[in-house]
Amino acid sequence: MHPPFSLIWFFLTAGTSIGLFTFTYLAELLSLFGFDTSLPRNMVVFSVVFSLILVGLGAVGASFHLGHKMRAWKAIKRFHTSWLSREAVFSGAYGFTLLLYGLSYYFGLNAFFIHLFGITTLILGWLSAFSTAMIYASNRFVLEWNTSLTVLYYLNMYLMLGSSAFLATTYHYKPQLVKPFILLTLFFVILGLSFRIAFNIRQFFLKRPTLNEALNLPHNRPIRVLDTGTTTNNYCTEEFYYAKGKEMLSFVIPTFYVVTFLVPIALLSYSLISGNLSYGFYALTYASLVIGSAIERWSFFVEGNHVQNLFYGLYPKEGYTLRKGYMERRKTKISL
Template identity: 30%
Template sequence: MHPAFSVILLTTLIGAGQGLFLAMFTGQLYAIAHFLPLQTSDFYASGSLLALSLLLGGLAASFFHLGRPERAWRAASCWRTSWLSREVIVLPLTMGLVAAYALTHLLGWTAPWFRVGALAVDLSLVLGVLGTLASLALFVCTAMVYAAVRFLEEWHSPLTVTNFLLLGTASGFMLAAAYSAWLGNPLVGFFGTWAVILTLAAALSRSAHLLRNARLEPRSTVQSAIGVRHSALLQKAQGATGGSFNTREFFHGRSARTLRWVRAFFLVTVFPLPVVLIALAHAEASSPLALTAFVVQFVGLMAERWYFFAEARHPQNLYYQSVA
């Protein structure tokens, strides 16, 4: 498949935004349980606003992939059957809850409503729970846009959903660690530890996905596509003298060597390198190193997402392989 840069930005930006919000609310929950020191409302508000800006950036990037952006609202009309429609609905819902959570902390609307045992329930806690559920639903909706496509075997796997969830949360917690380090906040160790755990879990999941896809055998061949069983059948032309929508949108046009280089690049920059950098940042109390860890991982995630799209072999390319 052709990796559209706007979709790469959409999926990586909103993944990091969701992950950062989950990190902020996780920090608040740990503080409520007295496992961490309670932070000021400004800490949670600023972190959530940063998460919201990433979600907004992803939404803005998605419009560059639309042929008629003014009709984007119609994408929500098929929510009963389309994962894309569900994503279109859940994304603004998540953004609204993240914004409300940030505003609650910003305005100090954190007075307890009631108590359940030792737990003080306030507006920020309720919005945090709802925002968490919406963020997890958005991860599923975004991933299922691709995992639900049965004829693209590389995508049609539960590992697609797992990868989107783990990679997004890993980048979000890595950003939370960088954010804490930049403010000189003691939570950098907490967020950094979770970032390492999630990154290692994502490495296992993504490696399993790569191994699975490497063993796939195409269900269709040139012979089965046209109903001719001859073993030496070769396509010499696509039936047209130039490119077309099909050759532009359903194949990336890059060599197998390029794909191998991109795969090697993201395997290094998404997994081991950020782990080393965030560990050094914590040991040296260096905020620039913590920020570098996030930037390196995010660049690697963009390469990973490019590879995710490029790896998928659309069956229609059987008819256009002489150009593709």
């Protein structure tokens, strides 16, 4: 699939926004139960304003993916069937309640209302994240995406971005939370690494459809594409098959594994073990996670193979082959 940069931008901005707000608000919420997690006023205001700006920038950026930006509001009409519609509704509502939370906190409204807006924002933010992940996970024609791992990794990505952003922020405002958040960020990054490895390994075991199945022909009939009817690429071959990206995958996949997972793990482990609680480590961790996640999301799109590519002979090779008198299913070949 062709990676749209506007969506990658949205994932990173919304991810940091929702993730950062989650940890900021949870710290505030836990202080109600007697934990020493109450944050300085400046930090809450900074986190909320930063989250608001990011979700606003994300929404503007994501609209560049649309053909008609001014009609984007119409995306609320099919809430009952479309995950994209749900994402639009929940993201918009998240931004609105986040603003209400920020205003009520800033003007020192009744604590009940502050927490009411806070919990509502938290729930809407995660519903928005879940809806975004389900747009991809529910697409049964891109088998690589059609798994719960897509959702798990995606939600965990928000937690990785959020906890690392919180870590870099809390360093300045409440240093007591630095060590717990180093551990928390490490946990989410390692969890993300395991989800991503599982996502990649799963691709080798997918039972992929064949051109014979697409054309409803017997499995044992050899078939090949002679001509696709056009002399150049068309919408289908460009949107569903990114040839340049496929060539770069063997380089990009190891790169994002290093930048998204290994670099943050190394930085945080060093900081934790050596006791060197320097700000540079946390700023670098967040930067590495943002850059790595951008490359990882790009790769997520390029790794996806749409079944319509079968008609063009652009789908990963798999099928049946006649060997020693019986039909044997060929193994999937994926270029890494």
